[in-house]
Amino acid sequence: MNPIFYFFFFFFFVVLPKFEVSVDLPSFLVADAQADDSSHPDLQFNVGAKYTYGQPVVGKAKIIVQIKPYGTLIVLQLTAQNNAMLDLTVPFNDLLKLVPAPSYNYNGWRPINDIRNREILVTAEVTETVTGITLTGNDTMKMANMKYKLMFMDICPVNYKPGLVYTGFLQLSQFDGSAPDARDMVGMTCQVTGNYRYPYDSRFGYREAVRWNDTLEIPSNGLMSFSTLIGDDFSSVTFLVSSRGI
Structure with a gap:
């Protein structure tokens, strides 16, 4: 074998x-x-x-x-x-x-x-x-082109009722949407301007708009709000916000 x-x-x-x-x-x-x-x-x-x-x-x-x-x-x-x-x-x-x-x-x-x-x-x-x-x-x-951007938040009302207080909300953020650098916010402010327009008058045409201003201190988180009373005799309002030094 x-x-x-x-x-x-x-x-x-x-x-x-x-x-x-x-x-x-x-x-x-x-x-x-x-x-x-x-x-x-x-x-x-x-x-x-x-x-x-x-x-x-x-x-x-x-x-x-x-x-x-x-x-x-x-x-x-x-x-x-x-x-x-x-x-x-x-x-x-x-x-x-x-x-x-x-x-x-x-x-x-x-x-x-x-x-x-x-x-x-x-x-x-x-x-x-x-x-x-x-x-x-x-x-x-x-x-x-800039480090920061300032914008109105989406929760801002697009309509208002004359005679009531209007509250708007602002957000300052870095270009990529992140929170601002707290060191940059020391002493920084922004200016809110409102232009209140009267309705058109068939006899006198458009009247000169009334301007309202407010200065807001920018907090470290970049979130701000402003409030203003809009009178009964206004038909529309436009808000402009600006800031310098940042």
């Missing part, structure tokens, strides 16, 4: 660790054409490359900064060694270089006029040293 031999084989599959690339931009950056270019804050953001178990990736990072829809680029070449997160800065004046000059003669043109209300796209390409695998991550942000 022939002997029977049994062989047992064990197969081991090596699964390479996975990593992710992240780019964390601020939600917006202010580009105020009324201010000097040198007074604007620089773009500060974070780029991260971590394995799924939390350790940093050792490799090289290529950071591409681009303004949409133009194709001009800023490229940063970096080496990621022991840090899972890189803190990066792009000077504001370098962002202005992303905006090409117009092809026609435009007297008084400044790059800051064309960068407002556009999006900045930042892409990070990280190549792992051991495997040569390259993964990417990206984020976008908006270039705002």
Whole structure:
């Protein structure tokens, strides 16, 4: 009888660790054409490359900064060694270089006029040293012409009854809708102006509108209300709100 031999084989599959690339931009950056270019804050953001178990990736990072829809680029070449997160800065004046000059003669043109209300796209390409695998991550942000916006809230009544008190509600928020910075609100006020109009008179035409003003202190949360008595003899009222210094 022939002997029977049994062989047992064990197969081991090596699964390479996975990593992710992240780019964390601020939600917006202010580009105020009324201010000097040198007074604007620089773009500060974070780029991260971590394995799924939390350790940093050792490799090289290529950071591409681009303004949409133009194709001009800023490229940063970096080496990621022991840090899972890189803190990066792009000077504001370098962002202005992303905006090409117009092809026609435009007297008084400044790059800051064309960068407002556009999006900045930042892409990070990280190549792992051991495997040569390259993964990417990206984020976008908006270039705002002002840090804050002031608006009437949706709960404001659109109709009123003459002879009763009208109450309106205002909200001051940052460009992205977040609460205002309490440090900016110290001593800040806003002005509410109401124009009260009389109904049309067939004999005398339109009478001059009556103006009402009130000054409100802006609280740290940016929420305000105002109240005014609208007389029986007015047919409509228009409110205007404004603020300076923020």
